[in-house]
Structures are given as C-alpha cells and as structure tokens.
Amino acid sequence: MPDPTSTPQAPLIRFESVQKTFDGETLVVKDLHLSINQGEFVTLLGPSGSGKTTCLMMLAGFENPTGGDIFLGEQRLNSVPPHKRNFGMVFQNYALFPHMTVEENIRYPLKTRGMPAAEADRKVAGILDMIQLTPFAKRRPGQLSGGQQQRVALARSLVFEPRLVLMDEPLGALDKQLREQMQLEIKHLHEDLGLTVVFVTHDQGEALTMSDRVAVFNDGVIQQIDTPSNLYEYPANAFVAQFIGENNTLMGRIESAHDRQCRVAFGEGMTTGALLGPGLSAGDDTRLSIRPERVKLDGAARDLPNRLQAKVREFIYLGDHLRVRCELAGNDDFVARVPVDDFSHSMQPGDMVELGWRDEDVRALNAS
Numbered sequence: 001m002p003d004p005t006s007t008p009q010a011p012l013i014r015f016e017s018v019q020k021t022f023d024g025e026t027l028v029v030k031d032l033h034l035s036i037n038q039g040e041f042v043t044l045l046g047p048s049g050s051g052k053t054t055c056l057m058m059l060a061g062f063e064n065p066t067g068g069d070i071f072l073g074e075q076r077l078n079s080v081p082p083h084k085r086n087f088g089m090v091f092q093n094y095a096l097f098p099h100m101t102v103e104e105n106i107r108y109p110l111k112t113r114g115m116p117a118a119e120a121d122r123k124v125a126g127i128l129d130m131i132q133l134t135p136f137a138k139r140r141p142g143q144l145s146g147g148q149q150q151r152v153a154l155a156r157s158l159v160f161e162p163r164l165v166l167m168d169e170p171l172g173a174l175d176k177q178l179r180e181q182m183q184l185e186i187k188h189l190h191e192d193l194g195l196t197v198v199f200v201t202h203d204q205g206e207a208l209t210m211s212d213r214v215a216v217f218n219d220g221v222i223q224q225i226d227t228p229s230n231l232y233e234y235p236a237n238a239f240v241a242q243f244i245g246e247n248n249t250l251m252g253r254i255e256s257a258h259d260r261q262c263r264v265a266f267g268e269g270m271t272t273g274a275l276l277g278p279g280l281s282a283g284d285d286t287r288l289s290i291r292p293e294r295v296k297l298d299g300a301a302r303d304l305p306n307r308l309q310a311k312v313r314e315f316i317y318l319g320d321h322l323r324v325r326c327e328l329a330g331n332d333d334f335v336a337r338v339p340v341d342d343f344s345h346s347m348q349p350g351d352m353v354e355l356g357w358r359d360e361d362v363r364a365l366n367a368s
Contacts (some may be wrong), residue, residue, distance in 0.1 A: 003240075004156035009037060009038060010073070010165065011035035011036060011057065011307070012036055012037060012038045012040075012072065012073060012163070012196055013034075013035065013036040013070070013072060013164065013196075013198070014034070014035050014036075014069075014070070014071040015033060015034040015035075015055070015059075015068065015069075015070055016033060016065025016068055016069045016070075016071070017030045017031055017032070017033065017067065017068035017069070018031070018032040018034060018058065018065045018067065018069070018070060019031060019032070019056075019065065019066045019067040019068055020051075020054050020058060020063065020065055020066050020220075021066050021205075022282065026221055027053050027066075027289065028049075028054050028096055028220050029051045029054050029055060029058075029220045030051075030219075030220040030221050030255050031068075031221075032051075032055065032068070032220075032221075032222065033222075034050045034055075034118050034215060034222065034225070036196065036198060037196075037218055038196055039194050039195070039196055040196055040197075040213065041061045041187070041190050041196075041197045041199065041210060041211050041212045041213075042197070042198055042199070042212065042213050042214070042215065043090060043162050043196075043198075043199045043200070043201060043206075043207040043210065043213075043214045043215070044056060044198065044199070044201075044215050044217060045200075045201060045202065045204065045214050045215065045216050045217065045243075046199045046202065046216060046218055046243070047202060047216030047218065047243070048202065049072065049325075050217035050218050050219065050220070051217050051219075051220040051221075052196075052200050052202075052215075052217045053168060053169075053200050055168055056168055056198060057164050058070060059077075059087075059166060059198060060076065060082055060087060060089060060166050061080060061081055061082035061085050062082055064078065065078060067142040072085070072163070072164070074132045084161055086160075086163065087162050087163070087164045087165070087166055088156075088157030088158055088162040088164070088165040088166065089152070089157055089166050089167075089168075089327065090150075090153050090154055090157045090165065090166070090167045090168070090170045091168050091169075091170065092168060092169045092170055092171075092172045092173055093173070094141070094150060094152070094153040095139040095146060095153065096149060096152060096153060096156075096247075097141075098140060098142055099140070100138050100139065100140065100141075101138050101139060101140055102128070102133060102137050102138070102139055102140075102141070102144070102152050103124055103137040103138065103142070105152055105348055105367075106124050106127060106128065106152065106155050106156045106159050106247055107124050107150065107155055107159075108138060109156060109159060109160045110124070110159060110160055113160060115160075119207075121367075123127070123159050123160075125298065127155045127158060127159050130153065130155070131152075131154065131155050132151075132224045133148060133151055133152065133155070136148065137194075146173060146174050146175075146178065147174060147181070147348075149160055149176045149183060150171070150174065150182060151168060151182075151185075153169075153170070154186065154189070158189070158193070158195070162327075163196065164189040164195070164196050164197075164198065165195055165197045165198075165326055166184060166197075166198050167186075167197065167198070167199045167200065167209070168200045169200055169201055169202070170182075171183065171201075171206065172201075172203075172276060179206070180209075181183060183209050183210050183368050184209075186210065187210045188211070190210075196323050199211070203242065203246060204244050204279075208228040208231075208232065208244070208245075209226070209228075211228055212227070213225055213226060213227055214226065214227075214228055214231055216231065216240050216243060216244065217237075218243075223236060223237060223239050223240050224236040224237070224240045232244055232245055232291075234363070234364060235278070235289065235365065236277075236278060237288065237365055238287045238365045238366060238367070238368075239363060241287075241289040241363065242289075243307050245291065246291065246292050246332050246335065246337075247289055247290070247291060247292075248289070248290045248291070248292060248295070248331070249288060249289055249331070250266050250267070250288040250289050250290075250328070250329055250331055250334075250337060251266060251285070251286075251287060251288075251367065252261060252264040252265055252266030252267075252272075252282070252285075252286055252287075252288055252364075253284070253285055253286065254276075254280060254282050254284050254285075254286050254364060255265075255271065255282065256282050256285060256356040257276050257280070257281055257282045259276075260275055260276050261273065261274075261275065261276060261359065262274055262275075262276040262280070262282070264286055264288060264362075264364055266288065266329050267328070268329070270308055270329055272288065272304060272306045272357075272359070272362055273310075273359030274286075274288060274362035274364040275359070275360060275362065275363050277363055277364050277365040277366060278306070280364060280365075280366065285367040285368075286364040286365060286366070286367050287364075287365050287366065287367045288362055288363070288364055288365075289363040289365055290325065290361055290362045290363070291361070292335040292336055292337040293336070293337045293356050294358070295334075295336035295337070295355055295356075295357055295363035296336070296355070296357065297324065297336055297338055297353055297354070297355060297356075298353055298354050300354070300356070301354050301355060301356025302354075303361060304356035304357060304358060305358065306356060306357050306358070306359065306362075307351055307353065307355070307356045308328060308329075308354070308355050309353075309354060309355075310326040310327060310328040310334065310352070310353055310354075310355050311326060311327045311350065311351070311352055311353075312324060312325075312326055312347060312348070312349050312350065312351045312352075312353055313325045313326060313327055313332060313349060314349055315347075315349070316342075319340075320339065321337050321338060321339050321340060322337075322338050322341060323335050323336075323337055324336045324337075324347075324353075326353065326355065328355065334355075336355060
C-alpha cells in the first residue's frame with residue numbers, strides 16, 4: 001500500500017498550454033496539457049489529422065511548438081535540438097541503415113556517443129540476446145523479415161538506455177498476427193526494463209492492449225485520457241465511445257435524472273435506463289451508447305430491465321460469435337454480438353427479436 005505521507009512523483013514529461021500551427025491560421029494542436037510519469041506506457045490515439053503525431057514530433061524535437069512549453073523533468077525542451085534530448089525513436093519504416101549489419105545498426109547510437117568499444121560490445125551482445133537475434137547479428141536488414149527488422153529498430157532505440165522511448169506507428173507495416181505478437185513483446189520490454197514509452201497509433205486494439213493510459217485525440221484536442229478499461233466502459237463523450245471499440249448509438253432525450261442514473265426516451269415510445277454522462281440533465285438531448293456484447297437476444301434478454309423489439313437484418317459468422325445486425329428505433333445498423341452457443345439457428349433475416357440490456361450497460365452522452 002502506498003505511503004500516504006510520501007510526496008507524489010513529479011511527471012517526467014509535461015506539455016503546458018502547447019499549440020501548433022503550420023500555416024499560421026489553423027491550429028493542429030490546441031492548448032494541450034499532458035503529463036506522463038516515469039515508467040508509464042502512454043499511447044496517443046486518434047484518426048489521421050487529429051494532432052497525435054504532431055505532439056510526438058514536438059516531443060522528439062523535430063517540430064517546435066507555436067505556443068506553450070514542453071518539459072523533461074524541470075528542463076524546458078523547446079529549444080533543445082533532437083540529438084541532445086537523448087530519446088529513443090522507433091518509426092514505422094524502421095529507418096535502418098541497409099549497408100550495415102544488424103550488429104552495426106544497433107551499435108550506431110553508442111558509437112555516436114563515444115562509448116568505449118568494450119562497453120559497446122557488451123551492451124550490443126546483451127540486447128541482441130534480449131530480442132533473440134544473436135544468430136542474425138552479421139546479416140543486413142534486407143536479409144531479415146519485417147518482424148526481425150522491427151526488433152532491430154527497437155533494440156537500436158533501447159541500447160543506449162534512454163530516459164524516454166518514442167514510437168510512431170511502429171507496427172503499421174506488419175501483418176495482423178505479427179503485429180499482435182510484437183505488441184506483446186514491446187509491452188513486456190516496457191515492463192521488464194521499466195521504460196517510459198510514448199506510442200502513437202490509430203489502431204484502437206493496439207492502444208488498449210499495450211497502454212497504461214491512452215490519450216484520445218480529435219481535432220487537436222485530447223477528448224479523454226484514461227486507462228484502457230475506463231475509456232471503453234466510461235467514455236467521456238460520443239466521439240470516444242465511437243472511436244474506442246465497436247459501439248451502438250441511439251438518439252434520445254433525457255426524461256429524468258437522479259445522481260448518475262437517468263431515464264431516456266427514444267424512437268417511438270421507447271425508453272431505457274442509462275448512466276448519466278458528464279454535463280447532462282433532464283430535458284437534454286442525448287446520444288445513447290451501448291456495446292454490442294452487452295446486448296442480449298430473446299431468451300437471454302428475458303429477465304433484463306430494458307427489453308425492446310427489433311427486426312433482424314443479417315447475421316455475420318465470426319467463429320466464436322455472431323454479429324446480429326438489427327433495425328431498432330431508426331438505426332438499421334444496431335448490432336448484438338452473440339456467442340455461437342446462444343444463437344437460435346431458426347432465426348432468419350426479417351424476423352422480430354427481443355433485445356435487452358441492463359441500465360448500467362448504457363451511457364447517456366452529450367449529443368453534439
């Protein structure tokens with residue numbers, strides 16, 4: 001249990017009122033406040049053009065803030081050139097030297113820092129063993145698979161023991177199976193070495209798998225920064241609910257509200273209980289959010305407090321479950337995710353089914 005008398009650790013990285021514009025008119029990053037603690041794995045997640053990569057480039061020193069300050073501990077970084085920040089960097093295209101061997105690529109940052117040869121040999125050998133590429137030390141990058149090249153790029157970013165490792169969509173070029181394998185490898189390295197990592201991706205699953213916290217960006221603003229489970233279960237607004245995982249939405253109006261609970265009317269005479277989102281009260285328009293796996297069908301819905309009739313549109317078989325797409329309250333893309341063993345094979349497109357869910361599985365969020 002933490003000592004209640006201990007002083008909280010100061011953040012390793014701080015963005016304070018940071019702004020960035022490239023044309024002098026449009027802000028691609030707007031008044032950013034973000035703190036990252038020593039040893040954290042923080043992912044900057046968002047669609048293309050949301051500002052996440054620009055934030056990483058400002059932290060790396062490849063872009064300068066238009067306004068505000070970035071700190072490493074108490075050191076203001078705004079005017080510090082990239083090579084003096086001593087950060088590890090991993091890019092999507094790996095950026096390996098094709099004429100150098102694996103061993104030479106990994107040694108390169110130690111050579112540029114003037115490390116004695118014997119110490120450099122020890123560090124290179126140790127990290128080659130860690131990434132399980134010792135047998136490939138004399139090969140060149142072109143003789144390696146994509147996953148092996150990514151391991152070399154990762155090793156090169158770690159070998160000089162940086163205070164911070166920055167990763168810009170490093171797994172985007174890999175196939176699905178290899179990408180998932182590398183996600184776990186990077187996460188394990190983070191845990192084993194106590195690394196501080198700032199990771200940029202547009203892949204929601206990647207962010208949820210790897211991160212201690214995720215900052216969800218949209219239009220240059222952090223919409224929510226939280227743990228993966230809180231982002232998924234308690235989205236702060238409709239954008240986060242839609243962007244993190246699969247989600248159903250229904251437009252409605254809040255009839256009554258008490259503490260965190262509310263009753264929402266939607267469609268033609270339909271109502272549901274829900275958890276009340278921030279800033280909402282009775283009479284407000286709302287966007288209801290409910291995850292497909294929380295929607296139950298027919299017999300499984302029988303004892304739930306919210307039960308509604310919907311029309312089946314199609315079934316999509318996905319091995320261990322089916323996506324049942326329905327029409328409900330004007331939304332013809334309302335999805336229930338049903339375990340295969342719970343599915344009634346007599347059900348056909350066009351049939352009416354009963355959908356059900358618990359109040360606590362629905363979020364009433366701001367409609368805008």
